[in-house]
Structures are given as C-alpha cells and as structure tokens.
Amino acid sequence: MIAKTPKPPYYAVIFTSILGDFKEGYSEMADLMVSLAEKQKRFLGIESARDGLGITVSYWKDLESIKMWKENIDHRVAQEKGRKDWYKAYMTRISKVERDYCFDR
Amino acid sequence: MIAKTPKPPYYAVIFTSILGDFKEGYSEMADLMVSLAEKQKRFLGIESARDGLGITVSYWKDLESIKMWKENIDHRVAQEKGRKDWYKAYMTRISKVERDYCFDR
Numbered sequence: 001m002i003a004k005t006p007k008p009p010y011y012a013v014i015f016t017s018i019l020g021d022f023k024e025g026y027s028e029m030a031d032l033m034v035s036l037a038e039k040q041k042r043f044l045g046i047e048s049a050r051d052g053l054g055i056t057v058s059y060w061k062d063l064e065s066i067k068m069w070k071e072n073i074d075h076r077v078a079q080e081k082g083r084k085d086w087y088k089a090y091m092t093r094i095s096k097v098e099r100d101y102c103f104d105r
Numbered sequence: 106m107i108a109k110t111p112k113p114p115y116y117a118v119i120f121t122s123i124l125g126d127f128k129e130g131y132s133e134m135a136d137l138m139v140s141l142a143e144k145q146k147r148f149l150g151i152e153s154a155r156d157g158l159g160i161t162v163s164y165w166k167d168l169e170s171i172k173m174w175k176e177n178i179d180h181r182v183a184q185e186k187g188r189k190d191w192y193k194a195y196m197t198r199i200s201k202v203e204r205d206y207c208f209d210r
Contacts (some may be wrong), residue, residue, distance in 0.1 A: 001158065002121050002196050012200050014117060014162055016107050016152050020210070047121050049154040053106065055162065057119055089209045091107050095117050095200035104194045105125070 003045025005059050008097045010044055013066055017054045017090035026086045033078050040069050059097070066094060108150025110164050113202045115149055118171055122159045122195035131191045138183050145174050164202070171199060 019026065030048075037043055042061035049055055060066045069075060082090075124131065135153075142148055147166035154160055165171045174180060187195075 002123065002194055005198075008198075012117075012119060012198065014119065014202075016162070018107065047158060047160055049156050049158045049160045051154050051156055053152060053154045055152055055154045055160040057121070057160065057162075083208055087208060087210070089107055090207065092206045093110075093113075093117060093202045094204040095202040097119075097198045097200040099199040101197045102195065103188055103192060105192070 001047070002102075003047050003057075003059055005044050005097070005100070008099055010097050011060045011063060011066060012095045012097050013058045013060065014093040014095060015054075015056045015058070015090065016093075017056075018052075018088045019054065019086055020088040022085055029078050029081065033075060036072070036074055037069060040072070041065055043069070063094070106152070107207075108152050108162075108164055110149050110202070110205070113204055115202050116165045116168060116171055117200045117202050118163045118165065119198040119200060120159075120161045120163070120195065121198075122161075123157075123193045124159070124191055125193040127190055134183050134186065138180060141177070141179055142174060145177070146170055148174070168199070 034046055034048070037046060037058055042065035044059035044061060046056065046058045048057075060069070139151055139153070142151060142163055147170035149164035149166060151161065151163045165174070
C-alpha cells in the first residue's frame with residue numbers, strides 16, 4: 001500500500017537491506033516491527049518491498065520521533081538480531097520530504 | 106544492490122507505485138529508464154524492489170538535477186505512458202538525505 005502521508009514537510013527513513021542465507025524468524029520479526037512502529041507517536045506510515053534487495057520506507061513527523069523509534073527497546077533487540085543473524089548489509093538514510101506528487105487512476 | 110552514495114547531504118526521490126493488470130512493455134521501459142537515469146549529470150545511484158508494491162529510490166546531488174531528469178524528454182514519454190497504461194497509482198516524494206548509517210558484514 002502507498003502510505004497516506006500528510007502535506008510535507010515530514011521525514012522519511014529509507015532502509016535498504018540485503019539478507020544473508022539464514023532467514024529463519026526474519027519475516028515474523030519484520031511483521032512485528034511494522035506493527036510496533038505503527039503504534040509509535042508521530043508515525044505517519046510505512047511502505048515495504050523486497051525482491052532480493054529489500055526497501056522499507058517509514059514516514060515520521062519529526063526527527064525526535066525517529067530517534068525514539070531507533071531507541072525503542074524491542075526495536076533495539078530486533079536491530080541487534082538483524083546484525084547478528086539476518087543482514088548481509090544495510091543502509092539507513094534519514095531524509096526530510098520537501099515535496100510530493102501523487103497519481104491515482 | 107545498495108547504492109554507494111556520498112556523504113550527506115544529497116537528495117532522494119522516493120517513487121512508490123502500484124501497477125494495474127496491463128504490464129506489457131513495463132519492465133523493458135523500467136530498465137531503459139534506469140540506464141538513462143544513470144547517464145544523467147549529478148545522478149548518484151538507484152535502488153529498486155517490487156513485490157506488489159514497487160519502491161524505487163533514486164539519489165541525486167541537488168534539486169536541479171532532479172528537475173532536469175523529470176523534464177528529460179525520453180523520461181517524459183515514459184511518465185505519460187506510465188499514467189496512461191501501467192500505473193494504478195503512484196507517489197513521488199522529493200527528500201533531502203541528512204544522515205546515513207551503513208552496516209556491512
């Protein structure tokens with residue numbers, strides 16, 4: 001689903017990742033993290049796709065809400081497990097959305 | 106592949122899309138647009154994934170290079186065809202990357 005975000009400005013966390021061969025438990029944890037993120041204050045939406053490369057973009061009202069999510073204790077456990085077991089490589093980019101354009105048939 | 110972008114700040118164009126039922130010619134056009142984008146001035150990289158929802162993030166040095174790519178004549182033809190034939194809906198978000206963190210095993 002395309003996230004229904006408010007009028008800019010707001011923030012996007014672009015998380016791009018490549019999984020290693022061991023994937024046990026990964027998709028359950030990913031689903032759990034999405035449902036947990038959705039409960040955070042000032043969370044605006046999330047979009048995710050994977051076909052080899054995984055891209056998850058989460059949207060937030062401000063930098064403080066991103067920081068709080070990064071430091072959330074359950075999320076920290078997931079991040080640690082991700083680095084130890086699942087991810088071959090990842091990149092997190094924090095960006096400020098300045099403009100958007102939509103098309104809907 | 107995770108794009109090898111320079112130290113921030115730089116810009117990210119987050120393009121999220123849902124295709125309709127008619128997909129003929131879409132993947133060829135998408136590949137063509139990637140190879141054309143890579144030839145543009147101040148293009149920094151691109152990441153793409155689709156599993157139902159499609160997410161393509163292209164990275165650029167500045168807003169001017171994004172504007173030039175948006176107005177590129179071959180790209181305009183592809184955009185028009187996308188709206189007419191392929192996309193059910195899409196959202197384009199222009200954002201400024203302020204920070205990044207990477208992990209590589």
